[in-house]
Every structure is written in C-alpha cells, then in structure tokens.
Amino acid sequence: MTHCFYGNDHEDFRRTVRTLVERSVTPKLEEWDEARMIDRSLWKEAARAGAVGLRIPERFGGAGTDDYRFRCVVQEELAEVGAAALASSIAINEDIVGSYLTRFGTDEQQSRWLPGMAAGEVVTSIAMTEPGGGSDLRGMRTAARRSRTGWVLDGAKTFITNGYSSDLVIVAARTGEHDGRARLSLFLVPTDTPGFQRGRKLRKLGLHAQDTAELFFDELRVPADALLGEEGAGFEQLTAQLPLERLSIAWRAMVAAEAAVRWTVDYTRERTAFGQRIIDFQHTRFRLAELTTEVEVTRSHLERLILELNEGTLTAVSGAKAKWWATELQNRVVAACLQLHGGYGYMEEYKISRAYADARVQTLVGGTTEIMKDIIGRGLAGPRPRRDA
Ligand SMILES: Cc1cc2nc3c(=O)[nH]c(=O)nc-3n(C[C@H](O)[C@H](O)[C@H](O)COP(=O)(O)OP(=O)(O)OC[C@H]3O[C@@H](n4cnc5c(N)ncnc54)[C@H](O)[C@@H]3O)c2cc1C
Numbered sequence: 001m002t003h004c005f006y007g008n009d010h011e012d013f014r015r016t017v018r019t020l021v022e023r024s025v026t027p028k029l030e031e032w033d034e035a036r037m038i039d040r041s042l043w044k045e046a047a048r049a050g051a052v053g054l055r056i057p058e059r060f061g062g063a064g065t066d067d068y069r070f071r072c073v074v075q076e077e078l079a080e081v082g083a084a085a086l087a088s089s090i091a092i093n094e095d096i097v098g099s100y101l102t103r104f105g106t107d108e109q110q111s112r113w114l115p116g117m118a119a120g121e122v123v124t125s126i127a128m129t130e131p132g133g134g135s136d137l138r139g140m141r142t143a144a145r146r147s148r149t150g151w152v153l154d155g156a157k158t159f160i161t162n163g164y165s166s167d168l169v170i171v172a173a174r175t176g177e178h179d180g181r182a183r184l185s186l187f188l189v190p191t192d193t194p195g196f197q198r199g200r201k202l203r204k205l206g207l208h209a210q211d212t213a214e215l216f217f218d219e220l221r222v223p224a225d226a227l228l229g230e231e232g233a234g235f236e237q238l239t240a241q242l243p244l245e246r247l248s249i250a251w252r253a254m255v256a257a258e259a260a261v262r263w264t265v266d267y268t269r270e271r272t273a274f275g276q277r278i279i280d281f282q283h284t285r286f287r288l289a290e291l292t293t294e295v296e297v298t299r300s301h302l303e304r305l306i307l308e309l310n311e312g313t314l315t316a317v318s319g320a321k322a323k324w325w326a327t328e329l330q331n332r333v334v335a336a337c338l339q340l341h342g343g344y345g346y347m348e349e350y351k352i353s354r355a356y357a358d359a360r361v362q363t364l365v366g367g368t369t370e371i372m373k374d375i376i377g378r379g380l381a382g383p384r385p386r387r388d389a
Contacts, residue, residue: 005303010069013050017077020049026081032209033354036201037165038086040123047120052090055098060110061118068309071095072251079255080262082351084358085209087252088365092161093117095248097124097170099241100186104229109188113168125166127157127215128238134159135371137172137235138181142217144173150223151187153195156216163213164201167191171217172234184234188226195220206357242367243319247305249366250319250326253359254302257295257326257333260355264288264337267352271342284340291333298329317379324372327362334359 006014024045032038046052054070056062063070071094078087101113116122133139142155153173160169169189174182189196199214229237265288268279278284305322308314338345338356345352363369 005306006069006073010073013070014073014077016049017051017074020046020051021077021081021083025078025083025086029081029083029209032085036203036208037211038089038209040165042086043120043123045120046090047118052094052120053098053114053118054094055102056114056118057102057110060114062114066310068306071248072255072306075248075252076255076258079252079259082259082354082358083209084252084256084355085207088207089123089162089210091248091252092126093124096126096241096245097168099244100126100170100228100237103241104186104237105188106225108225109228113188116167122167123162123165125160125162125169125215126172127160127163127169128172129157129159131156131158131214135368137184137238140172140174140182140184142171142173144175144185144187147221150221150226153187153189153217153220153222156214158199158214159202160213160215161210163215164198164211169196169215170228171215172238175231175234183232184238185231186228186234186237187222188228189217189220189222193220193222205360206354207361208357239316243314243316244309245366246319246323246372247302247309247314249362250322251302251306253326253330253362254295254298256355256359257291257330258299260334260337260352261288261291261295263351264291264340267341267344278340287336287340291336294329295333298326302326317376320367320372320375323366324363324369324376327359328369330359330362 024042028039028042043052050063051074053062054065056064058064074090075087098117101110113122117124128134128137130141132141142153142157144151144153153171155173157171167190169191171187171189172184173187175185176183195218197216197218199216202212202214204212265279268284269277271278302322305314305318308318334352334355338352341350341352344350347353
C-alpha cells in the first residue's frame, strides 16, 4: 500500500531523514525531555539534511516542493523513534508558519524570514489561544491598534508551542469588531521586540521536550509591514489553513499509532508468561489484529486526503473528520499497546510510555474533538445539497 503512495524520490529522501534521526534525534531524546527544550543545533542539522524548509521556495533556500508526501516521510521517521515533541515543533514551523508566510507574505516579509527558516536558524510559533479561551477565536481579547508608524499590541497568549525558543511569532489580534465579535488580523512579531515578554515554560503531561509558553504583549510596537495579509482578514486566513493543519495532526496521530503497534508486536514476540510468548495468547493476537486493521484503514483514508491536499481539493470538513478520527484512534491504540506491555509499559525507558503521555494532547490541539464534530455536524444540519447537483 505504502509503495503506491510514495515514489522513488520519497524513498530516497526517507534514507536521508532516517540517517539524521539515528544520528541526531534518537540519542538526544532523553536529554531534551530533561531540558524541556529541543537543542537549537538540531534545527540546523535538519536543515542541512533537507528535512525542514520543504515547502519554502528554492530562491529562499528551501526545497520548493508542494508535494506534502515529503513531509509525511519526516513525520513517519520521527514517529518510529517516538520523537513526538520534535515532530509537532517541526509541524508548527513547516505546516503553519511556513505556510502562512508562503501564502500570505509579501516579498519583503518572505525575504526577511524564509531564508532563516530554511536554514534552521529561525524557529517560529503561532499564537492564537488566550488564557480566556482557545476554541472561540472570535472571543479573542489581544488587541492591535494603529499608531502613527504601525501597530501597538496588548494582550496575552498561552499554551504556545515553541513559545520559549521562537524567534518569530505570528500573533492573532483583534483589530475591530463586527456584530460584537472580533475582527482578527495576523502580525509577524520578532521576539526581540520591546514589549514582548515570555512567561514560564509550562509543565505538561506529555511532550516534555517541547517548550510551551505563555506570551505577553505590553504596548508592543511593530511597523505597518508587520501585518500579514489584509487587515481584518485574520479569521479567514486561519480558516483557509486549517484543513492542512488538521490533516497534519491526523497524519502525526496515525503514524504514531502505527509505530506503537509495531513496537508492541516486537515486545509481545519477545516476552513470555505461562510458558509461552505473550503474542501467542489468543487475546493478544485478536487485540493486535484489531489495532493493526484500524490503523491500516485509517492510513489508506489519510493517504487519499494527502493527495487531495496536494491537488488543492481538501475541504475543511474532510480535515475535521480526519483530525478527530485519527487522534481519538491514536489514543485508543496507544493505550491498548501500553496494556500489552504490562508494567514495563508504564516505565519511562519504554517508548510506549512516552507515546501514551504524548498522545493525549492530540484531541485538544488544533481544535478539539468536540469542535471538529461541530464543524462536521453543522454541515449536515445546514441546507441539503441538491441530489442532482
Ligand atoms: C501542548 C499544547 C500546545 C498548544 N499549542 C498551541 C499553539 O502553538 N498555538 C495556539 O494558539 N494554541 C495552542 N494550544 C492551544 C489549543 O489549541 C487549545 O487548548 C484548544 O484550541 C482548546 O482551547 P481551550 O484550551 O481554551 O479549551 P476551551 O475552548 O476552553 O474548551 C474547553 C472544553 O469545552 C469544549 N467546547 C468548547 N467549545 C465548544 C462547543 N462549541 N461545543 C462543544 N464543546 C465545546 C472543548 O471541546 C473542551 O472540551 C496548545 C495546547 C496545548 C495543550
């Protein structure tokens, strides 16, 4: 199945990524967990190997490819070693900030930021969620007002991935109102701007190696050209990118589940109880049969959606369906795999233990499962499409 989805170019690329992961990721996982931070040197190494900056145009030092399957390869290789924190940090740079800049940035904005991102020298964040709420974006409080020379931002954000280490943050802020609801705009904010402050590195259930932080903006002044795209079009810009963002999370979820099943097959083939291998108990085999089937069915659906993304036909509803399904699946599968590891599954030195903690956030970030179902349900409850249409 996989061989149809990928071509020779992707498999050649996989070899490069695997070498990078073996050399520079696997040996560092524990150190990063302890430091609650990914070493900045990794970004540069990943850039040298061509594993980041994939979509960034070649004139800015990237690979200039719109074929999302290359990014799928990176995520698969990171999932195999249980590097979920790095996988999601890379996705923020590549799938979110990189995509916003390539899609909505002016030539000047792209020339300023994309070469550094492609070289692994600039790490980025996207800041939407606030202490008062994340699901209801139009209830956002952070505000930007015009000044003589540009904009002044005031407010606070929380749960921001890469928030402690990033050099550039795309900040969503209200720049007006319509029917009592915020009109949003997006701003490119360098983190060395006076008035920009980081709060503490937040302690989390999982994804320990990822720095997640609160951010504060106090009379933060940026020039007029910090506005990304049109004033007041932020909500539409965010919405336009959400199918990609959600499919990216769904893919990470599916490949993490796939890796967990592989580790569990290996473990249960080695471990014995009552004089036989754990995998020889009928219950174990049935469980693994169910898990591997569920993951495989999900993979073939997601592969189809990735091809739709490549063709520009992926819809918001398809992205929402993929996201809730795959992330809930990931949580079910990883929990079942941990159970089959017995007590060792609870020990930190086993990858399944970290995978269990790392999986939990997936049904929350990028829109919760409930919000995904609301998007899908609203489509079903709306006007009926004509059957002959
Ligand atoms: C580790 C981590 C990293 C994150 N990284 C980022 C980041 O980089 N940038 C960023 O901007 N944000 C980030 N987030 C925030 C994340 O996107 C939000 O947590 C998420 O959108 C939910 O918002 P909330 O936490 O405010 O929950 P709330 O919006 O307060 O929701 C609470 C509960 O109410 C439910 N609910 C809300 N509205 C509805 C509704 N209409 N119908 C039914 N149920 C509803 C929710 O599903 C949820 O169960 C991150 C979060 C975490 C935990």
